Amino acid sequence: MKITKKLIIFTASQVLFCAIAPLVFIFIEYGDESDGLKLKLPLGILLVAFVILIIAKNTFLKPRMQKLSVQIAQQEADLAIESNADKIKNIVSELKRKRVIECVLNAFAPVLLFGVLLLACRAMESAILRLSGAIGFTLVSYIVGTVFGIFAAREVHGKHEG
Numbered sequence: 001m002k003i004t005k006k007l008i009i010f011t012a013s014q015v016l017f018c019a020i021a022p023l024v025f026i027f028i029e030y031g032d033e034s035d036g037l038k039l040k041l042p043l044g045i046l047l048v049a050f051v052i053l054i055i056a057k058n059t060f061l062k063p064r065m066q067k068l069s070v071q072i073a074q075q076e077a078d079l080a081i082e083s084n085a086d087k088i089k090n091i092v093s094e095l096k097r098k099r100v101i102e103c104v105l106n107a108f109a110p111v112l113l114f115g116v117l118l119l120a121c122r123a124m125e126s127a128i129l130r131l132s133g134a135i136g137f138t139l140v141s142y143i144v145g146t147v148f149g150i151f152a153a154r155e156v157h158g159k160h161e162g
Helices: 005-029 036-081 085-124 128-153
Strands: none
Touching: 005 036, 005 128, 036 085
């Protein structure tokens, strides 16, 4: 895939609205209070961790999952037509291993998400009502960032495209 100026701009805008703007808002909102630091740091760390998780998932995990799905489908097709017992045994062994990897990779994001949500609940249990405005702003900002992410995803050009 060719990296274009639009792709860079859309990706930078996505990071701006998904991570930087909500973090700045949280640090400004809770900057003057004595309890502010107790809320700012965990919430900021959780937001950064969540954004890093999404970027890492889309960058590293998604392509790996697609390749793994193709390999599993190919091995299932090979298994259906193979008649040699030793080859069947090898294909079954490899297929089991790849299916386990696929299952673990599919569970990775939800497990991390629930872990982050649990930590967020612990960090915010004393001030949940006041934080609802910050969470609402973060949601709106994240939606705007996602729109830029969609624009970035639509920037697909071949390396030798004119």
